[in-house]
Amino acid sequence: MQKEATPTPELQAVAPAVDLDSVAHDAVLPIAWRRVAIAVALTVALALPFVLKSFLVFQLTMAMVYAMAILGLNLLTGFNGQFSLGHSAFFAVGAYTAAIMIENFGIDYYWTLPAAGLICFAFGFLFGFPALRLEGVYLALATFALAIAMPPLLKATPLEPWTGGVQGILVTKPDAPFDLPLTSDQWLYFLSLGVGLLLAVAAANLVNSRSGRAMMAIRDNPIAARAMGIDISFYKTITFGVSAFYTGVAGALSAVVVNFVAPDSFTFVLAVGLFVGLVVGGVGSITGALFGGLFVLFVPNFAEQISKGLAGAVYGIILLLLIYAMPSGAAGLVRLIAHKLAARRR
Amino acid sequence: MELFLHQVIAGLATGAIYACMALAIVMIYQAIDTLNFAQGEMAMFSTFVGWQMMQWGLPYWGAFLATIAVSFVAGVAIERVVFNPLRDAPVLSHLVVFIALFAILNSAAGFIWDFTIKPFPTPFGTHPLFGNGLISAHDAGMIAVSLIMLALLYVFFRYTRIGLAMRAAASNPDSARLVGIRVGWMIALGWGMAASLGAVAGMLIAPVVFLEPNMMLSILLYGFAGAVLGGLSSPAGAVLGGFVVGVIENLAGTFIPYVGRELKLPIALALIVAVLSISPRGLFGTRLVTRV
Numbered sequence: 001m002q003k004e005a006t007p008t009p010e011l012q013a014v015a016p017a018v019d020l021d022s023v024a025h026d027a028v029l030p031i032a033w034r035r036v037a038i039a040v041a042l043t044v045a046l047a048l049p050f051v052l053k054s055f056l057v058f059q060l061t062m063a064m065v066y067a068m069a070i071l072g073l074n075l076l077t078g079f080n081g082q083f084s085l086g087h088s089a090f091f092a093v094g095a096y097t098a099a100i101m102i103e104n105f106g107i108d109y110y111w112t113l114p115a116a117g118l119i120c121f122a123f124g125f126l127f128g129f130p131a132l133r134l135e136g137v138y139l140a141l142a143t144f145a146l147a148i149a150m151p152p153l154l155k156a157t158p159l160e161p162w163t164g165g166v167q168g169i170l171v172t173k174p175d176a177p178f179d180l181p182l183t184s185d186q187w188l189y190f191l192s193l194g195v196g197l198l199l200a201v202a203a204a205n206l207v208n209s210r211s212g213r214a215m216m217a218i219r220d221n222p223i224a225a226r227a228m229g230i231d232i233s234f235y236k237t238i239t240f241g242v243s244a245f246y247t248g249v250a251g252a253l254s255a256v257v258v259n260f261v262a263p264d265s266f267t268f269v270l271a272v273g274l275f276v277g278l279v280v281g282g283v284g285s286i287t288g289a290l291f292g293g294l295f296v297l298f299v300p301n302f303a304e305q306i307s308k309g310l311a312g313a314v315y316g317i318i319l320l321l322l323i324y325a326m327p328s329g330a331a332g333l334v335r336l337i338a339h340k341l342a343a344r345r346r
Numbered sequence: 347m348e349l350f351l352h353q354v355i356a357g358l359a360t361g362a363i364y365a366c367m368a369l370a371i372v373m374i375y376q377a378i379d380t381l382n383f384a385q386g387e388m389a390m391f392s393t394f395v396g397w398q399m400m401q402w403g404l405p406y407w408g409a410f411l412a413t414i415a416v417s418f419v420a421g422v423a424i425e426r427v428v429f430n431p432l433r434d435a436p437v438l439s440h441l442v443v444f445i446a447l448f449a450i451l452n453s454a455a456g457f458i459w460d461f462t463i464k465p466f467p468t469p470f471g472t473h474p475l476f477g478n479g480l481i482s483a484h485d486a487g488m489i490a491v492s493l494i495m496l497a498l499l500y501v502f503f504r505y506t507r508i509g510l511a512m513r514a515a516a517s518n519p520d521s522a523r524l525v526g527i528r529v530g531w532m533i534a535l536g537w538g539m540a541a542s543l544g545a546v547a548g549m550l551i552a553p554v555v556f557l558e559p560n561m562m563l564s565i566l567l568y569g570f571a572g573a574v575l576g577g578l579s580s581p582a583g584a585v586l587g588g589f590v591v592g593v594i595e596n597l598a599g600t601f602i603p604y605v606g607r608e609l610k611l612p613i614a615l616a617l618i619v620a621v622l623s624i625s626p627r628g629l630f631g632t633r634l635v636t637r638v
Contacts, residue, residue: 130623145615279442312453319446327435
């Protein structure tokens with residue numbers, strides 16, 4: 001019986017959304033086409049801040065920030081098969097690290113990104129140890145506890161000198177360096193674009209490396225992975241750390257972009273939002289994270305515009321329709337279309 | 347000591363609420379193998395339906411039974427309309443659909459019945475039981491009803507043909523289909539039953555927390571915690587887990603410094619995570635043995 005051979009039905013069921021042989025699928029599109037697509041996308045991305053209004057530029061920046069956090073979640077869930085409904089906690093730690101470094105210690109904002117990442121890596125790595133013993137829904141609940149615990153912890157009296165309690169911290173908005181003729185919004189857009197690309201390339205390299213294959217082997221069949229000599233505890237905890245690193249960097253960027261951190265920006269609603277972004281964008285797809293980020297930022301606003309009273313219902317219905325239209329996310333849909341086109345050509 | 351005893355009993359009373367919820371969660375988990383994040387909102391919506399019927403002049407028990415029936419039909423309908431087409435979608439997509447349902451039900455209830463807090467009647471009365479004020483009649487009623495539901499469910503799953511069929515459909519859908527069980531309808535039935543259980547839980551809880559669209563959120567979390575603590579494969583464990591969570595929550599709020607109302611929930615959850623890391627399948631869950 002196939003069902004009995006799989007240790008956890010939950011994790012097994014994640015797998016179909018993820019293409020093991022994504023390399024083979026990518027080959028469906030000729031390499032030249034892919035290069036053209038990437039070049040066009042980059043040109044558009046570089047041109048956008050000069051043609052759009054500054055609020056829209058700000059929104060796109062935030063979408064990229066969310067995309068980075070979703071990318072981190074994707075490394076954990078999509079490639080390693082560990083659930084997390086608690087990434088808002090890492091996002092919060094990153095954001096507060098940045099805000100405290102800038103405002104209390106006067107450190108320049110660009111140093112805060114790696115620092116926030118490293119601190120979150122440590123947190124994530126440590127959280128990875130209890131997570132080792134948990135699977136599926138049990139892990140989902142444990143991480144959810146993390147998300148729930150974060151805002152009250154940030155508000156707690158003993159930490160108030162640093163976190164500013166309920167009020168949070170105001171962060172100064174940085175200007176473009178080297179006298180570049182950019183507004184601060186445009187500069188932050190380019191900064192996020194650069195950091196995002198760096199993280200995405202790093203993630204793609206990680207996934208295609210020996211370690212990445214080990215991560216995916218653990219997701220697909222932990223017992224077989226162990227039999228092949230993969231150190232499961234090591235990879236699972238490290239993946240948790242790397243995932244938290246990505247989300248922490250995103251959090252630090254968000255503090256700089258929004259100019260403000262407060263406990264109530266990092267409730268479990270954010271964690272659920274990131275999770276929804278992950279699934280809508282495509283589990284196990286690196287480019288899908290960008291679509292997820294756009295979804296997280298724009299769809300709730302759009303729903304509110306359609307109907308104030310029924311905003312939640314509109315959001316839910318859009319979500320349902322998206323899941324019907326593309327059960328394996330935006331990336332899965334693109335892959336499917338590319339596949340069909342290629343089949344027709346043949 | 348007096349304070350301790352009071353807090354334990356108050357904890358048991360709130361624990362009864364969590365136990366009802368945990369029971370509904372375990373029910374649906376057994377039927378579909380996934381946690382239903384929209385369970386709380388389904389219960390909330392059912393409670394509003396019950397309230398509306400009473401507004402239209404139905405007596406309490408009439409509205410109670412009618413609400414259970416309506417919820418059953420609605421639960422089956424949700425499964426047939428929303429989930430059946432997505433049967434083969436990955437589990438993560440299912441979770442997102444639950445989140446969508448959550449948003450829709452919450453927002454719709456707010457739109458139809460608005461967000462003002464409404465009182466909800468209790469059939470048991472609020473006077474203290476036994477006269478010493480330790481436990482109110484409603485709390486006792488709640489505990490009794492959750493235990494009765496547990497017993498009924500146990501009998502249903504253990505001794506009826508259809509209960510057996512439902513268990514078979516949940517544990518091995520392929521083989522169940524081969525012996526002639528209509529697995530799709532068994533799952534729909536599980537949804538209907540969970541929706542009815544949720545409706546009962548909602549109507550019992552509403553007199554305590556008052557009726558409003560967000561009333562179920564924290565209760566759902568504690569219910570999850572109770573269900574997971576007890577073990578998702580064990581209905582009795584879930585009920586016990588619900589009671590334990592209620593007591594822990596109350597004691598932590600009273601006896602640990604710095605823990606006000608705000609930190610009660612994180613403390614309870616942290617304790618549960620601690621228990622889980624020692625016993626990963628919950629206290630009474632059966633360990634999944636796998637064959638390679």
